[in-house]
Amino acid sequence: MSGRIDARLDELGIVLPKALPPAANYVPFTLAGGLLFVAGQVSVTADGRRIVGKVGADLTLEDAHEAARACAINLLAQARLACGGDLDRIAACVKLGGFVNATADFTDHPKVLNGASDLMVDVLGEKGRHARFAVGAASLPFNVAVEIDGVFALD
Amino acid sequence: MSGRIDARLDELGIVLPKALPPAANYVPFTLAGGLLFVAGQVSVTADGRRIVGKVGADLTLEDAHEAARACAINLLAQARLACGGDLDRIAACVKLGGFVNATADFTDHPKVLNGASDLMVDVLGEKGRHARFAVGAASLPFNVAVEIDGVFALD
Amino acid sequence: MSGRIDARLDELGIVLPKALPPAANYVPFTLAGGLLFVAGQVSVTADGRRIVGKVGADLTLEDAHEAARACAINLLAQARLACGGDLDRIAACVKLGGFVNATADFTDHPKVLNGASDLMVDVLGEKGRHARFAVGAASLPFNVAVEIDGVFALD
Numbered sequence: 001m002s003g004r005i006d007a008r009l010d011e012l013g014i015v016l017p018k019a020l021p022p023a024a025n026y027v028p029f030t031l032a033g034g035l036l037f038v039a040g041q042v043s044v045t046a047d048g049r050r051i052v053g054k055v056g057a058d059l060t061l062e063d064a065h066e067a068a069r070a071c072a073i074n075l076l077a078q079a080r081l082a083c084g085g086d087l088d089r090i091a092a093c094v095k096l097g098g099f100v101n102a103t104a105d106f107t108d109h110p111k112v113l114n115g116a117s118d119l120m121v122d123v124l125g126e127k128g129r130h131a132r133f134a135v136g137a138a139s140l141p142f143n144v145a146v147e148i149d150g151v152f153a154l155d
Numbered sequence: 156m157s158g159r160i161d162a163r164l165d166e167l168g169i170v171l172p173k174a175l176p177p178a179a180n181y182v183p184f185t186l187a188g189g190l191l192f193v194a195g196q197v198s199v200t201a202d203g204r205r206i207v208g209k210v211g212a213d214l215t216l217e218d219a220h221e222a223a224r225a226c227a228i229n230l231l232a233q234a235r236l237a238c239g240g241d242l243d244r245i246a247a248c249v250k251l252g253g254f255v256n257a258t259a260d261f262t263d264h265p266k267v268l269n270g271a272s273d274l275m276v277d278v279l280g281e282k283g284r285h286a287r288f289a290v291g292a293a294s295l296p297f298n299v300a301v302e303i304d305g306v307f308a309l310d
Numbered sequence: 311m312s313g314r315i316d317a318r319l320d321e322l323g324i325v326l327p328k329a330l331p332p333a334a335n336y337v338p339f340t341l342a343g344g345l346l347f348v349a350g351q352v353s354v355t356a357d358g359r360r361i362v363g364k365v366g367a368d369l370t371l372e373d374a375h376e377a378a379r380a381c382a383i384n385l386l387a388q389a390r391l392a393c394g395g396d397l398d399r400i401a402a403c404v405k406l407g408g409f410v411n412a413t414a415d416f417t418d419h420p421k422v423l424n425g426a427s428d429l430m431v432d433v434l435g436e437k438g439r440h441a442r443f444a445v446g447a448a449s450l451p452f453n454v455a456v457e458i459d460g461v462f463a464l465d
Contacts, residue, residue, distance in 0.1 A: 025272040040288030133350030136449030139291030188344040195443030294446030
């Protein structure tokens with residue numbers, strides 16, 4: 001835990017959760033074509049609290065923003081595992097695919113996803129700038145507020 | 156039809172359907188950056204029956220699980236075509252993107268997608284373990300229950 | 311502006327809009343693993359008009375088809391920027407991920423997405439043939455009718 005990115009996480013007061021083991025016949029990440037594909041991470045905080053509910057009805061924009069940030073932290077936790085513990089091996093956050101558990105008339109998906117995008121840049125600096133999409137899902141697993149998958153490049 | 160994976164399909168009693176030709180100006184798969192991108196496959200069984208309906212209302216979890224399995228079989232059918240018929244050239248199933256045609260209060264998307272994930276590992280073994288996302292779509296083409304796209308690595 | 315693809319855009323009477331700068335801590339495109347990942351582009355026409363509304367309720371299929379075409383034009387505008395202005399460097403449109411802001415009973419997502427798929431082939435020829443998915447989103451940013459992200463290969 002002595003890398004540059006680890007130090008940055010410390011500065012920000014962010015503790016990455018232990019990456020969860022596979023729950024089924026899928027895995028949290030795969031490496032192919034020089035890219036790291038991280039499975040969809042849901043809005044569960046490092047202390048195990050699920051952020052659930054429909055954005056635009058049950059949850060405020062602030063709640064949803066925090067939910068997206070939690071997904072991003074969970075993506076980094078998986079990326080750390082993929083890097084053998086050395087987050088400095090992340091060359092870039094390439095893409096985030098963001099799904100917001102939203103009502104039919106919700107329109108602020110980009111502001112929700114900024115919770116994840118800002119976290120990536122706060123932690124990874126310029127290497128954290130990524131392409132992304134932000135869309136509304138009709139429903140999400142366990143009624144979580146946000147699910148985000150990611151593609152990273154590793155050194 | 157003499158490969159190792161073909162033999163495994165025989166053991167499982169799975170007949171891959173003839174991969175459908177492109178219906179429009181898109182194609183069922185592309186190869187780039189060392190990866191095979193397979194277009195979204197919908198829940199149609201090998202005998203041409205569409206599994207349709209809203210999961211959480213019209214369809215049970217078991218129906219939806221079968222629908223996801225059908226999508227996975229159709230992904231393999233396209234991958235076989237991309238491999239020139241030799242499924243042993245599949246180095247890995249890298250990622251599945253799973254969309255469930257679900258009600259707003261459905262929460263069991265992971266159990267649905269397991270129908271596809273289990274099929275991949277049943278057929279491809281360890282090479283079948285993939286990253287994935289599982290989300291609820293507001294609606295899907297032809298009212299199918301599930302649509303899944305995939306990324307594979309080829310040898 | 312003297313390339314082969316530029317000439318083809320002229321023939322088609324298509325003016326690519328100026329690619330919009332990043333609005334947040336994400337960027338319009340990234341390059342990794344030999345691929346160009348373009349962020350989700352929404353249905354805004356070259357003259358700045360947003361095509362908004364729920365497909366299947368507020369918008370006809372024709373409106374939605376035009377919306378998908380506008381997304382594709384915006385994807386090409388970002389790809390041009392990524393290519394340093396030289397669209398002839400696009401080796402292939404690899405994949406489009408299509409989200410339609412649709413009602414729960416809408417079923418014609420493929421016809422909507424054809425607006426984007428046809429545009430890619432009209433402009434890029436055989437290099438424009440791509441894998442894709444087409445799904446219904448519960449809602450989209452700013453209530454736009456369509457959002458599409460893209461993966462391209464560059465020479």
